[in-house]
Amino acid sequence: MSEDVKKLIIDYVKKEYLDEDSDQTIDENTKLISGGIVDSFSMVSLKMFLEKKFKISIPDEKATPEAFDSVNSIMKLIQEFVKP
């Protein structure tokens, strides 16, 4: 999956979850859920964003904290559902 997609997700996470004055850096391996940046409640909005952006539907059983724990794992999850 392209660098553009990676950037799109990183930008969304930064905008949506970090405070303006936060010095937290986000890359594709940063732990989002287990690192305390995104809690399981806020994960819902991330799921909705991805579904809307990529026109996919991620079933609840696939939307696990593990699957959303880094930009890398999120990209893998999206790949499962985006039709080639």
Next chain:
Amino acid sequence: MAYSETAKTHYTNELKGIRSGGLFKEERFIESPQAARIKVEYPLGAAPKEVINLCANNYLGLSSHPDVLEAARKGLETRGYGMSSVRFICGTQDIHHELENKLTEFLGTEDTILFPSCMEANAAIFEVLLDKDDAMIADRLVHASIVDGMRLSKAQLYNYKHSNMEHLEEKLQETQGCRFRMIITDGVFSMDGDIAKLDVICDLAEKYNAMVMLDDSHASGFMGKRGKGTHEHCGVMGRIDAITTTLGKALGGAAGGCLSGRKELVELCRQRARPYLFSNTVPPVVVAASIRVIDLIEKSTDRRDKLEENTMFFREQMTKAGFDIREGVHPIVPVMLYNAKLAQDVARDLYAEGIYVVGFFFPVVPQGQARIRTQVSADHEREHLEKAVAAFTKVGKKYNILGKKKDEIIAMYGV
């Protein structure tokens, strides 16, 4: 055997994981009524020790107030112990109706429905009031019971950064196509003691045609000049559509909660709210005592005023002593320590000094924001608070954290 070895091993390992993660919650046995000074058996088997309680939600000190106890006794004698029924079968007494009316008048709303707890009120209302074409737009730090309640609803869930009104407005713009929208917030956020910007929230709600729902559990009875809650404090009485709150904190501290708000919303919950329909009625003793609690609060603001003075005093003294406390005006006074182990160590040492407090750390608060959440009560006398500050100072010196700010504490102890 149905409870197999595999199942037993699984649950044992889960518990081991909680213990090894340092997240195992222990209960301490209190051998006295709830008050500013309590007798505690801790650790288990130790001789009971009298300590100053600085972590109860007993904001107004009404949990063991003689008038409240008397009302409870009278309620027990005249209306019995239990009703053995849900409300709509044979569980509604005259006093349930009386308390609902009193709460309506006190909170300045149109109608009120009692629930066995505020947790159940929060579990109930979103499912009843909102559907898949609607949006729930919640502050990211709302109470866990609201999160659970929202999960039960089919409505679309959006959340905004904590108290970030620009982000809330973005979400309101994003959801313009929804049938109904409800902005959902705590009045006072329980971990930081900070207050929702209800004036801005109500303005935005009007601008974007959204309803406002408020959980005022940490405010009812003492926030605002007459103690009505955050909506009074923020000058938005009459502009909140749904208020949930608890009788289990400042309002007597026993049990029970309610939804108070627009008449139709309350009436629909009376017909459809599952925790209301399928849970037992609030016990007569609690109802009778709660009526007296509201009477006491309406008759005099003395306790609320004393709480305000105590809070100011404790906040000033802790700041003067050099602690990093979250600024504010609420009796929740978080003493920031950032490191989970440090929070636990400081709490343990304070207990040895006769001060009962508890350390809070991830996942109860975000990673790296460990703290001791202290709570001031109108039941505290000046000497209790002075003793608490002295004990905090002694322990603070031991850990060399006095006068140190976030970065310095993190540099010493990590997060």
